[in-house]
Amino acid sequence: MAERHAIVTGATRGIGWAIARRLADDGMRVTLLGRDISKLIARASEIGADFQAVDLTDGDAVAAAFNEIGPAAILINNAGIAESAPFLKSEDALFQRMFEVNVLGAVRCTRAVLPMMVKLGWGRVINIASTAGLQGFSYVSAYAASKHALVGITRSLALEVASRGVTVNAICPGYVATEMTETTIERIVAKTGRTRDEAIAELAAANPGGRLIQPEEVAASVAALCGDDAASITGQAIEVGQA
Structure with a gap:
């Protein structure tokens, strides 16, 4: 575990920060990704992590950031946004915002690290989705649609790389x-x-x-999926919400 490099997006607060702390405590080299450079500097100094400031809606910027970061065996796609509105007031722009960050942001990051994972014959991609990716909720149709899409990508990509030593899973917190x-x-x-x-x-x-749910509970599930004992767990959407 100490030799493995984990990248965590949306890593300066909430679930992402809890995950970054847990993986660092587990002895991994951790790189934090976010948009706020001052928060990244502060958080990175707390756990001895590396960091890169990047806007995940900018494909070229994502490619450049990952090229700077270098190879990684673990990617936690945690960055996400949420907005609520009645369906009839949910304009195209709202759906586009949800998908640009929650879906395409994860796609861009995964695309950047997957070739090296396949080459190494070992990798972990963990997408932080939501229970909204498994069922519907009122007034968040755009958000729920984006999380359903993220779960669908998780399941499909898992099948593509299952024989290459790479697992792809989603954590779906309440x-x-x-x-x-x-x-x-x-x-x-x-x-x-x-x-x-x-x-x-x-x-x-x-x-x-x-x-x-406490963020540390989600982080514990992520840490378990990063281990060698989870090598046969892939394509799953794991709910986190029990007492």
């Missing part, structure tokens, strides 16, 4: 205690008049365990 969920809570309070506690309870009730 509501996690992150900044993104905090934004959702604030939106519920503003639009419905519910209290903050009531909004949190509503989201927590959607998780099987009846509580918000």
Whole structure:
């Protein structure tokens, strides 16, 4: 594990930061990817990681960043965005934003690292999707569609590289205690008049365990998939949400 290099996108906060910390604790060399250079510098210094500032919606910039980073055996496609709107108010631009980051961002990063993984005969691609990629939710049709697409790519690519020593899996968390969920809570309070506690309870009730998931729980699932014992686990969409 100490000789393996892991790249984590969207790595400066929330789930991505928890994953980066866990993999660094497991002895991996970690490279953090994000858009905010000041946050990247601060986070990288905390765990002794490398970093690259890159906008995943820019294909040329992604290719240049990965060329600078060099080969990696593990890629965690965590970067993502979420917006909500009724379907009839979800314009093309909203769907395009969701797919540009949540789907094409992951595609571009995977395309950059996959050839070396195949050459090495060992690799792990782990896509952070969502339970919204497995079922529908009201008012997030564009987000759910993008996460369904990410799960579909996961399953299809896994079949292509299964015989080459590379596994491709998706982690599908429910509501996690992150900044993104905090934004959702604030939106519920503003639009419905519910209290903050009531909004949190509503989201927590959607998780099987009846509580918000901690980012470290998602990171633990990622770490397990990175190990040699997970060599036969591929093409899976693993839900994280139990108590």
